Amino acid sequence: MNKTLLISALSLSSLLLTACDNYPYKTDIQETYDWNNQSGNKAICMIVGDISLSSYPYTIKYMEGQDLPFSQDTLVPYYNRLENENFHYFSGLGFFTEESVGQTEGKPLYRYQLTDLGRQYVDWFRNQTNFCFGRVVVDSVNGTKDSINGIGGGTLRDVSIACEDGT
Numbered sequence: 744m745n746k747t748l749l750i751s752a753l754s755l756s757s758l759l760l761t762a763c764d765n766y767p768y769k770t771d772i773q774e775t776y777d778w779n780n781q782s783g784n785k786a787i788c789m790i791v792g793d794i795s796l797s798s799y800p801y802t803i804k805y806m807e808g809q810d811l812p813f814s815q816d817t818l819v820p821y822y823n824r825l826e827n828e829n830f831h832y833f834s835g836l837g838f839f840t841e842e843s844v845g846q847t848e849g850k851p852l853y854r855y856q857l858t859d860l861g862r863q864y865v866d867w868f869r870n871q872t873n874f875c876f877g878r879v880v881v882d883s884v885n886g887t888k889d890s891i892n893g894i895g896g897g898t899l900r901d902v903s904i905a906c907e908d909g910t
Contacts, residue, residue, distance in 0.1 A: 791871070801856075
């Protein structure tokens with residue numbers, strides 16, 4: 744009987760302790776997101792390519808091997824192909840104008856220039872063309888999970904959150 748009472752008391756106290764976790768996770772996490780995104784429009788950034796502001800208007804180029812599968816040998820031409828595709832994609836969204844300027848080896852050449860919409864969302868982080876949008880809004884805290892840090896032995900707390908698009 745004594746053992747059952749002790750187990751019940753420990754279980755009840757554990758339940759009460761875990762139910763009393765009223766740390767302001769939502770507020771702290773929101774403040775961290777807002778501090779890292781002070782302009783309120785950089786929650787998500789998409790890289791167009793390693794093209795600096797001084798390179799515009801930019802004319803695409805083709806490289807030998809760009810249509811081969813990705814490997815260490817095709818790294819530069821592969822990324823060049825992705826860059827060309829990104830310019831075409833973002834011009835379709837209205838971020839660039841796309842002007843045909845001829846052909847090379849039977850492939851069309853295009854020149855791209857930022858539009859007013861593109862200039863509104865462009866970010867030159869690391870001297871690259873990036874388009875950034877939105878603000879993260881923490882909607883709710885769904886739960887926490889404690890684990891042991893294998894390096895220092897301290898406790899880590901993972902916090903699961905739900906967000907909404909704050910644009």
